[in-house]
Amino acid sequence: MRENISRRDFLRRSKGAVAGVAAAGMLGGSGQISQGAESYHGTPSQDTTYHGTQKGPPLRPAAFVIHKKAELAAPKGPRAVVVGGGWGGLTMAKHLKLQSPEMDVVLVETHSVFISCPISNLWLAGLVDQGFITHSFLDAATNNNYTFFNATVMDADREKRRVYTxxxxxxxxxLVLAPGIDYDYDAIGVHDIDQQQAVMSRYPAAFKPGSEHLTLKAKIDNFEGGLFALTVPSGNYRCLxxxxxxxxxxxxxxxxxxxKGKVLLLDHNPTIKIKREGFEAAFHELYKDYLEYYPSVSIVGVDVEKKTIMGEFDDYTFDDxxxxxxxxxAKLIENLGLVNKYSPQKEAWIDQFHSNVVGDERVYVIGDSRPTGFSKSGSTAQEEAKFVARVIAGRMKGQEVKWETPYTSCFSMVNSDPMEAIYLGFKYLPPQAGITPMAMERVVAFWTHTGAAFAWRDRKMERSEEMGEAMLEWARVHYNEMF
Amino acid sequence: MLKIGRRAVRLPRHEYGKDDVIEVKTRIIHPNHNGRHKYEDKGYIAQHFINLIEVYYGDQRIISVDASAGLSQNPYFTFALKVTHSAPLRVVWKDTRGEEYTETVDIRV
Incomplete structure (x- = not known):
């Protein structure tokens, strides 16, 4: 029988043994880490580098983050750091360089490969290959004259204008933050950290591209029959x-x-949230025997062992x-203390006409961490990034750029054989000339609550192959914008 | 695939002590068209909504709701109930097309 040995026990028992030396080393190390942590927000007396000329023992990782300068060439102009290499961040980096060529742009991204979330549903169904949605950050950086830095951002000091990776x-x-989203499992009644881990790893949402998508693809390909549950969350979720x-x-x-399987689609909303006619027709006409749609299902818990999703009224057992x-x-926004306390989804506190953090015109937040009701989609993020790049370029020259709302174009594939899609495009309501502050406030409130004030709207709800082709073309155009 | 009339009544549990006060939740799937929305090109969507909700505890009618076109899609009602005796709790929804939907749960003391 093995006992549970805690680290403390281990240290006590191994006293005097060879392991004791290692343990002492560990203690020394952790001592330094906490020292580093104390001086974290203070001013280090000088910038020492890890491989530099400093005396004494080498710095432990935490101190390393603070004291070592990232290995980047010295900036040749004002430096912009873009955090996050998603649709917003990549477009931002390119357009900052286009708008102000003297600027030195660095894109910091934690992944080393770009996998696109838009179009990934087509890949899941085998309509495009993985190469179509996978791209290289290096190509993006080389083609658009900025630097790709493969690192994870840990903190930022806005007074010193310094970001720590x-x-x-x-x-x-x-500094432009485009960190995207994080999942909130508490909202579906999964509070326990091990339960959250279990749900996340066994039944991943696959809305943050990477391993989650690969797992889901394998699940779909290997599915032998029964019920395959998918859920639609509440709130303004990524890609309606x-x-x-x-x-x-x-x-x-x-x-x-x-x-012999069926998709079980459990929707928190009272009805299909967007493109209802198009999806309803597809559900009825194409997948009558392969899809069950349940609206108004608020999930209050998930039982991983019993493979059950608990709704407020009914329980749904699934096979996968x-x-x-x-x-x-994203949690980064919260860690940096930039959360808008009125945002029910912990989004950033920004001036929504310019996207800068309130009171700081050097730091901007774009993409899915924004608090406005714009759709959290790739197309919107691109349009927004182009505008904010102009805002920053303008402010460098001391000019203010007039506010412009993004427009979005959005295709959804509903049939795979032949490939047929539906389409919705719209522009969010722009500021009216001579609008009163009170009316403006109402417009803003309307967005914040519904995200649905449109200046124009274009809909093609009857699925067609023409739209299917247009969708692939849409993808090429949008990828081209980033790479 | 919107199944009109799929309904549910949920009690915290089924067995209670006498005079316990419990929260009952009810919900029905119903489009509740108020008659003022338009199709893209085909004129107005016909009125079709729940206009009466009744709750019976045993033989006694304990709640009657005159609902109107203002009711939301898939209406969700909860109410507090004082448990006095063992009896079925029956919720009835009626709509403007004369359809009647009933759901019954047992309460035991």
């Missing part, structure tokens, strides 16, 4: 039509392979699932 710090003149599109795509795989919980602004 796990590979050292970077000083900035402008995506869960419905995904339901169609998974059902199309079952239909094509004649699998991808559970999309509620989402929130």
């Amino acid at each position: 796990d590979k050292g710090y970077i000083d900035y003149d402008y 039509p995506a869960p419905y599109e995904r339901a169609c795509m998974v059902a199309s795989v079952f239909k094509k392979n004649k699998i 699932a991808a559970i999309y919980p509620r989402i929130r602004g």
